[in-house]
Amino acid sequence: MRIEAMALERLVAAIFSAGGSTSDKASCVARHLVSSNLCGHDSHGVIRVSRYLAFVKAGEIRPDSDMTVVFESDTAVIVDGNMGFGQVIGEQAMDLLATKAKKAGMALVSIRNSGHLGRLGDWAERLAEHGLVSFHFLNTTGLGMMAVPYGGSDRRLSLNPLSICVPVAGRHPILLDMTSTVVAEGKLAVARNKGESVAPGTIVDKAGRPTTDPNDFYDGGALLTIGGHKGFALNVMIDLLAGALSGGGCTKPGVSVLVNTMTSIALDPGPITDPVAYFQEIERYGDWVTASPPAVPGGRVILPGDFEHETRAERQAQGIPIDETTWQEIVASGRSAGLARDTIDRLAAGG
Numbered sequence: 024m025r026i027e028a029m030a031l032e033r034l035v036a037a038i039f040s041a042g043g044s045t046s047d048k049a050s051c052v053a054r055h056l057v058s059s060n061l062c063g064h065d066s067h068g069v070i071r072v073s074r075y076l077a078f079v080k081a082g083e084i085r086p087d088s089d090m091t092v093v094f095e096s097d098t099a100v101i102v103d104g105n106m107g108f109g110q111v112i113g114e115q116a117m118d119l120l121a122t123k124a125k126k127a128g129m130a131l132v133s134i135r136n137s138g139h140l141g142r143l144g145d146w147a148e149r150l151a152e153h154g155l156v157s158f159h160f161l162n163t164t165g166l167g168m169m170a171v172p173y174g175g176s177d178r179r180l181s182l183n184p185l186s187i188c189v190p191v192a193g194r195h196p197i198l199l200d201m202t203s204t205v206v207a208e209g210k211l212a213v214a215r216n217k218g219e220s221v222a223p224g225t226i227v228d229k230a231g232r233p234t235t236d237p238n239d240f241y242d243g244g245a246l247l248t249i250g251g252h253k254g255f256a257l258n259v260m261i262d263l264l265a266g267a268l269s270g271g272g273c274t275k276p277g278v279s280v281l282v283n284t285m286t287s288i289a290l291d292p293g294p295i296t297d298p299v300a301y302f303q304e305i306e307r308y309g310d311w312v313t314a315s316p317p318a319v320p321g322g323r324v325i326l327p328g329d330f331e332h333e334t335r336a337e338r339q340a341q342g343i344p345i346d347e348t349t350w351q352e353i354v355a356s357g358r359s360a361g362l363a364r365d366t367i368d369r370l371a372a373g374g
Contacts, residue, residue, distance in 0.1 A: 024344070024345055024347075024350060025341060025342030025343060025344050025345070026342055026343050026345055026371050027342050027373055028057055028060075028061055028338065028339060028342070029373070030370060030371055030372065031057050031060070031069065031343055031345075031371065032050075032053045032054060032057040033053075033370050034053075034353070034357070034367065034371050035053035035056055035057065035069055035072055035353075036049045036050045036052075036053035036054075037049075037357070037362060037366070037370055038072060038076070038353070038356055038357045038360050038362060039052055039053060039072075039075070039076075039086070039360075041357070041361045042076050042079055042080075042086070042356075042360040043079060043086050044079075044086040044087065044108075045086075045087055048086060048087060048107075048108060048111050051108070051110050051111050051114060052075065052108050052110045052111070054110075055110040055113075055141050055142070055145055056068050056069050056071060056072065056110075056141070057069065057343070058142070058145060059141060059142040059145070060338070060343045061334070061335045061338045061339065061343065062142075062144075062330075062331035062332075062334050062335045062338075063330060063331060063334035063335075063338075064142050064144075064200075064331070065209075065210075065213050065349075066207050066208075066209025066210040066212065066213050067141050067142040067207070067209055068343075069343075069345070069349065070209065070212060070216070070349050071139070071141075071209070072352070072353050072356045073352045073353070073355065073356045074139075075108070075138075075139070076356050076359065076360065078138065078139075078281065083106065083138075083280045083281065084106055084107070084108060084138045085105060085107055086107070086108060087107070088104070088105040088106060088107030088108075088111075088112075089105070089107060089111070089112075089115060090102040090103065090104050090105065090107070090112050090115045090116055090134070090137075091103050091105060093135075093270070097123070097126075097127055097130075098123060098127045098129060098130045098131065099130065099131045099132075099133075100116075100119060100123065100130075100131070100132045100133070101132075101133050101135070101269060101270060102115075102116050102119075102132060102133070102134050102135070103135055103136050104116075104134055104136045104137030104138065104283075105136060106136055106137070106280075106282070107137065107138060108138050109137045109138040109139045109140035109141055109283055110140070110141055110145075112134060112137045112138070112140070113134075113137070113140050113141070113145070113146050113285075114149070116132050116134050116285075116287070117132075117146050117149045117150060117287065118149075119132060120132040120150065120287055120289050121149075121150055121153040121155060123289075124150075124153075124155050124290060124291055125153060125155070125291055128290065128291050128295065129288070129289070129290040129291070130289055131286065131287070131288045131289075132286070132287050133265075133268050133269035133270075133284070133285070133287075134269055134271075134284060134285045134286075134287075135269040135270050135271030135272075135284050136271055136282060136284075137282065137283045137284070137285070138281070138282075138283065139281055139283055140161060140283045140285055142200065143159050143161055143184045143185070143186040143200050143285075144186050144188070144198055144200030144331065146186070146285075146287060147159055147186045147187070147188030147196075147198055147200065148188060148196060148198065150188065150287075150289050151188050151189075151190040151196040151198075152190075153289075154190050154291065154292075154293065155190065155289040155290065155291055156187075156188065156189050156190065156289070156290050156291075156292055157186075157187070157188050157287060157288065157289045157290075158185075158186070158187050158288045158289075159184075159185065159186040159187075159285060159286070159287045159288075160183075160185060160260075160261045160264040160265045160285065160286045160287075161183065161184050161185075161261070161283060161284070161285040162181045162183050162261060162262045162266045162273065162274060162283070162285075163181040163182065163183075163274070163281060163282065163283055164181070164266060164271060164272050164273070164274060164275065164278055164282045164283070164284060165181070165272075165274050165275045165276060165277065165278025165282075166278045166279065166280060166281045166282070167181040167208070167274075167281065168180065168181055168274055168276070168278070169182055169208055169240075169245060169246050170182060170204045170245055170246040170247065170248055170258070171227070171231075171245045171246075171248075172248075172255055173248060173251055173252045173254075173255035174252075176231050177245070178245045179274070180248070180255075180259075180262075180274060181258075181262060181274040182202045182203065182204050182207060182208060183202065183257075183258045183261040183262050183265070184200070184201060184202040184203065184207070184261070185199070185201055185202075185203065185257070185261055186198070186199060186200045186201075187199040188328075189305065191302065191305050191306065191309070193302075194306070195329075195332040196328055197305070197309065197326050197327055197328050198327055198328030198331065199328075200327075200331075201249075203248055203254050203257045203258035203261060204246040204247065204248055204249065204254070204258070205222075205224065205225045205226075205246060205247050206225055206246070208240075211225075211226070211237040211240050211241075212237075213346075213349075214237045215237040215241070216346050216348035217346050217348070219237075220235040220237070221236075221237055222235070223235055224247065225246065225247065226239065226240045226244050226245065226246055226247065227239075227244050227245055227247065228240075228242070228243070228244040229242060229243030229244050231245075262274055264286050265284045265285055265286050266284045268286050269284040269285070269286060271284035272284070309326050312324060313325065313326060353367075354367055
């Protein structure tokens with residue numbers, strides 16, 4: 024099935040409002056989840072609704088929390104998310120970071136004790152709207168310990184994504200948004216819900232044997248890092264930059280609550296470059312790279328971020344595809360929060 028984006032956003036906001044969030048925070052979470060679906064990252068979209076509600080019911084997320092500042096200077100801030108929704112805390116922290124970076128030319132914010140911060144590229148794109156280049160490093164402190172270290176045999180690494188974004192005048196930004204494992208865990212959940220296999224070289228089972236069945240991962244298996252030892256090294260550095268610097272802690276055993284830490288750095292290229300020459304060079308380079316003759320007939324080269332931009336346009340026009348398992352989970356979440364089934368169906372239909 025396909026659901027129009029605004030209808031899906033209103034439905035998800037209604038579910039979180041019914042689940043105990045204020046309307047502004049429920050709308051914020053819904054907006055970011057649906058935005059992830061719009062740009063093709065279903066793993067960080069509305070498939071997370073039931074998980075987030077479970078966090079709230081368990082007292083692991085405080086749905087109305089805001090960030091508080093722990094340390095602040097002209098160019099650096101440490102904030103505590105007080106276990107609020109990551110989408111809410113992320114917006115607050117990025118807006119503070121943007122203000123400081125525009126004033127000083129460069130700034131850093133490090134977040135600790137946040138709920139799931141969602142799609143990392145969201146925060147990079149938010150800063151790009153201010154004309155800022157940004158770098159983002161995130162860890163999950165231990166509950167997301169789902170990957171094996173290079174040369175090891177058990178789960179000791181979080182998934183630890185990285186995002187880098189470069190705004191381009193008059194065009195959508197060039198955006199890198201990647202996990203340091205072969206895929207994000209949420210993509211395994213999507214594959215499992217659809218009854219699909221994952222690519223070889225993505226996961227191992229609980230005995231450390233290669234497998235393509237996502238159910239093997241959830242039965243005690245693990246994800247592999249990208250590029251062998253190189254991805255492993257990248258994973259470790261991200262954990263240090265996010266967990267240690269924020270004070271929220273690096274990945275460790277015994278964690279029972281999903282806690283995110285994130286360090287973000289933003290810089291304003293305006294004061295240090297000739298803006299006209301800067302953007303001309305970005306466009307020249309991008310056009311030259313994408314003009315490479317395709318390796319296969321009908322193929323093409325795209326820049327980082329093109330996939331998200333094109334998928335967003337297609338799904339805005341055609342609606343967001345929702346598989347049956349995910350839809351039933353959304354319905355069950357709405358019902359558990361107190362929404363009537365006819366209300367859920369009406370909101371999904373745009374009513």
